[in-house]
Amino acid sequence: MKTILTNEQLQLTIQRLSHQLIENHFPFTDTVLVGLQPRGIFLADKIVSAIETLYPAIKLNYGKLDITFYRDDAHKQLHVANQTTIQFSIENKKVILIDDVLYTGRTIRAAMDALIDFGRPAKVELCVLVDRRFNRQLPIQPDYTGKAIDSILSQKVTVDWEKPEVILL
Amino acid sequence: MQLSTRHLLGIKDLTAQDIQLILDTATQFKEVLQRPIKKVPSLRDVTIVNLFYENSTRTRISFELAEKRLSADTINFTASGSSAAKGETLLDTVNNILSMKVDMVVMRHSASGAPHFLAKHIPAAIVNAGDGINEHPTQALLDAFSIREKLGTLEGKKIAILGDIMHSRVALSNIYLLKKMGAEVTVAGPPTLIPKYLQQAFNVNVSYNIEETLKWCDVANVLRIQLERQSQPLFSSLREYNLAYGISRKLLDSLNKEIVIMHPGPINRGVEIDSDVADSKQSIILQQVENGVAVRMAALYLLAGKRTEN
Numbered sequence: 118m119k120t121i122l123t124n125e126q127l128q129l130t131i132q133r134l135s136h137q138l139i140e141n142h143f144p145f146t147d148t149v150l151v152g153l154q155p156r157g158i159f160l161a162d163k164i165v166s167a168i169e170t171l172y173p174a175i176k177l178n179y180g181k182l183d184i185t186f187y188r189d190d191a192h193k194q195l196h197v198a199n200q201t202t203i204q205f206s207i208e209n210k211k212v213i214l215i216d217d218v219l220y221t222g223r224t225i226r227a228a229m230d231a232l233i234d235f236g237r238p239a240k241v242e243l244c245v246l247v248d249r250r251f252n253r254q255l256p257i258q259p260d261y262t263g264k265a266i267d268s269i270l271s272q273k274v275t276v277d278w279e280k281p282e283v284i285l286l
Numbered sequence: 287m288q289l290s291t292r293h294l295l296g297i298k299d300l301t302a303q304d305i306q307l308i309l310d311t312a313t314q315f316k317e318v319l320q321r322p323i324k325k326v327p328s329l330r331d332v333t334i335v336n337l338f339y340e341n342s343t344r345t346r347i348s349f350e351l352a353e354k355r356l357s358a359d360t361i362n363f364t365a366s367g368s369s370a371a372k373g374e375t376l377l378d379t380v381n382n383i384l385s386m387k388v389d390m391v392v393m394r395h396s397a398s399g400a401p402h403f404l405a406k407h408i409p410a411a412i413v414n415a416g417d418g419i420n421e422h423p424t425q426a427l428l429d430a431f432s433i434r435e436k437l438g439t440l441e442g443k444k445i446a447i448l449g450d451i452m453h454s455r456v457a458l459s460n461i462y463l464l465k466k467m468g469a470e471v472t473v474a475g476p477p478t479l480i481p482k483y484l485q486q487a488f489n490v491n492v493s494y495n496i497e498e499t500l501k502w503c504d505v506a507n508v509l510r511i512q513l514e515r516q517s518q519p520l521f522s523s524l525r526e527y528n529l530a531y532g533i534s535r536k537l538l539d540s541l542n543k544e545i546v547i548m549h550p551g552p553i554n555r556g557v558e559i560d561s562d563v564a565d566s567k568q569s570i571i572l573q574q575v576e577n578g579v580a581v582r583m584a585a586l587y588l589l590a591g592k593r594t595e596n
């Protein structure tokens with residue numbers, strides 16, 4: 118077991134990601150944030166509250182997207198569906214997808230399919246806490262990365278939001 | 287998490303966890319149905335035949351829509367206009383359809399147990415869409431979903447099932463489901479339309495007094511009088527049935543409390559329920575129909591997940 122991000126590093130990383138989003142998207146009039154269910158929500162919640170703490174006047178459009186029904190392995194393994202709440206139009210908006218760990222890229226592929234059923238975004242960007250960069254099975258790359266790591270297939274990256282810290286098993 | 291069964295033949299075979307899983311999944315599908323594009327690709331690789339040996343409006347359309355919203359390929363079979371009219375047996379018909387690579391069968395039949403028979407003889411997953419006077423599991427699931435949506439939970443709620451209990455597959459499926467989920471159930475209607483030993487067999491209350499039952503309950507599920515299944519007269523006339531057992535506005539107003547009115551359809555207006563009750567704000571009859579699509583999507587989706595396990 119190896120710690121990738123300690124509690125303190127994690128807080129700094131979330132701050133940095135939030136500032137990068139502010140740098141590119143301020144004042145968020147044409148940008149919406151979408152966290153991926155179930156585990157991307159924790160990071161998305163933290164980023165949203167970090168941005169709103171820095172700029173209390175800003176009203177962020179923040180939604181949650183569940184991709185269960187769009188998975189490509191439904192015939193192999195059933196997953197329990199989670200709630201989707203997108204209470205705004207994404208038509209012609211810049212959408213920032215937020216997830217905790219980017220691994221094979223299949224979740225993001227499904228997320229893009231799901232997203233497009235809600236409208237035609239002007240642009241979709243991807244923000245992740247951990248990028249397992251050598252494990253991709255699809256041509257998908259993040260625009261904002263908390264930390265890029267090298268890991269092998271048998272290893273598992275866990276983000277423990279209770280502590281919080283990121284560990285490699 | 288997955289279902290404990292490969293087929294959906296009846297609520298009898300489901301566990302409380304199965305029911306919970308179907309209802310929870312249906313909640314997510316109901317959200318899908320509010321989207322601009324009301325369709326997900328989950329069952330793209332699944333072909334489903336809808337086998338209807340008995341008339342149906344709601345159930346058939348609802349299943350077909352649920353299948354299309356899940357991106358499954360569908361075929362529709364109705365007994366009239368098919369080779370069943372030429373004397374082909376049920377098993378032959380189904381085997382012929384399955385040889386064209388069909389994965390799931392949704393079936394309605396006037397013979398109780400027809401889907402159970404089929405489940406023993408064919409490899410496809412079977413969904414019972416109503417068999418004779420036995421069960422109608424998806425109707426009970428959508429009723430439960432609608433009650434849960436309205437009252438928050440099923441546990442401890444007082445549910446009355448009124449009318450023709452004897453011939454109703456909806457009643458039997460509802461009783462199984464509500465008891466498994468911890469609701470209290472009273473069935474009420476004329477003595478000739480309530481089977482003997484119901485109380486002992488299912489631990490439900492039996493009453494012959496509609497007014498008292500309505501005073502007791504939170505929800506009244508009113509059933510249709512199924513004249514087509516009665517081989518001998520079981521009450522003197524429809525008019526008399528309406529006067530003694532029909533749900534009227536006057537009767538509801540006299541209760542001094544607001545109860546939820548449900549009906550699985552088709553409604554015989556002026557027999558078991560009066561128009562001003564069926565169309566009132568208390569009635570959730572059309573919400574039941576709306577929820578039917580989401581509940582059937584959930585059932586099909588979860589069963590399709592079991593399909594390739596063996």
